[in-house]
């Protein structure tokens with residue numbers, strides 16, 4: 365295998381020419397050799413779409429390497445940095461494929477401008493042994509969530525928690541990005557934590573109220 | 578940390594698919610895992626972009642068998658709250674472990 369140092373990789377890639385072409389060809393080989401093994405947990409390697417996924421990921425990764433190598437800070441091996449880019453490209457693509465048929469209209473049907481109300485489903489038939497006090501805690505937490513969280517935050521919670529959408533897809537649907545979505549939900553967690561503490565509800569109490577026997 | 582084990586157990590149950598939901602209510606375990614994640618909520622959390630810029634270093638520390646969570650606690654905290662970054666870290670680890678194994682092997686042979 366290659367024995368390039370980080371400086372070797374950068375020197376080769378930073379100037380157009382044979383060295384750059386050779387370096388890119390080596391990265392191409394490395395990606396094709398090591399990426400598929402990590403992706404088959406999400407898409408079976410005998411799936412007809414698998415090879416196309418690998419092809420597209422490798423191409424996009426090499427483009428991004430050329431675009432972003434000046435920002436490489438040398439905090440890891442250069443190859444690890446390239447693998448990181450590839451993994452993000454591939455998994456983002458896989459999540460998008462999986463969820464592309466769900467539309468925001470479908471999810472938002474029936475909500476008004478106040479956003480969705482959080483309603484926790486307790487199925488008395490499936491969980492006949494639940495205690496009344498457990499259900500009380502659940503209803504209290506539910507009421508606090510509806511009171512404390514913004515309509516947007518409740519919307520995200522429902523999209524992620526009820527519909528099972530991944531964060532980057534929610535971000536795309538709401539025309540924001542994954543980073544901003546994380547910050548928004550961090551704010552939601554902070555608000556809720558403060559309020560639950562103020563109301564004297566402990567994490568243990570909540571977890572035991574929400575566990576199913 | 579017993580509560581953490583409970584949360585992980587709750588997390589590992591995937592929420593039911595859309596069609597299975599009675600009145601589109603939120604499953605108990607979803608709210609429980611959200612409520613559970615409050616215990617680990619801190620003021621100075623970093624978001625996905627910053628984690629992305631640190632993830633290659635974090636994965637290499639893990640691959641060396643060192644305590645990455647102690648060395649880079651803010652990345653660990655984010656990974657606990659963010660399923661997308663978590664699965665990207667898992668996949669990255671799988672790639673670099675396979676690569677390093679071959680590399681070691683080649684070094685021994687060569």
Ligand SMILES: [Zn+2]
Nearest residue numbers: 624625659662
């Ligand atoms: Zn993240």
